[in-house]
């Protein structure tokens with residue numbers, strides 16, 4: 336089942352920043368701002384249990400804080416070892432200053 340989840344305000348995530356989203360009706364999510372465009376992914380590393388928003392974000396890449404594996408936040412592709420399984424991504428819909436995702 337797909338449901339529309341409110342993520343955050345667009346103004347809460349400046350370009351180059353990421354934000355942890357703890358919605359009551361959704362799995363742990365992360366929102367990333369890449370040059371003014373917003374992307375949402377699962378916030379849980381696919382290698383093991385770690386929150387990606389505790390790691391590092393630069394360009395289109397988020398780096399896990401535990402073993403340093405990386406993902407492309409636009410596509411979810413695992414881009415460096417030890418991550419191999421892609422990260423789940425969610426399309427972000429903007430309504431004014433509010434961001435939503437179908438989860």
Ligand code: FES
Nearest residue numbers: 380382399402404
């Ligand atoms: S838990 Fe993320 S790279 Fe290992």
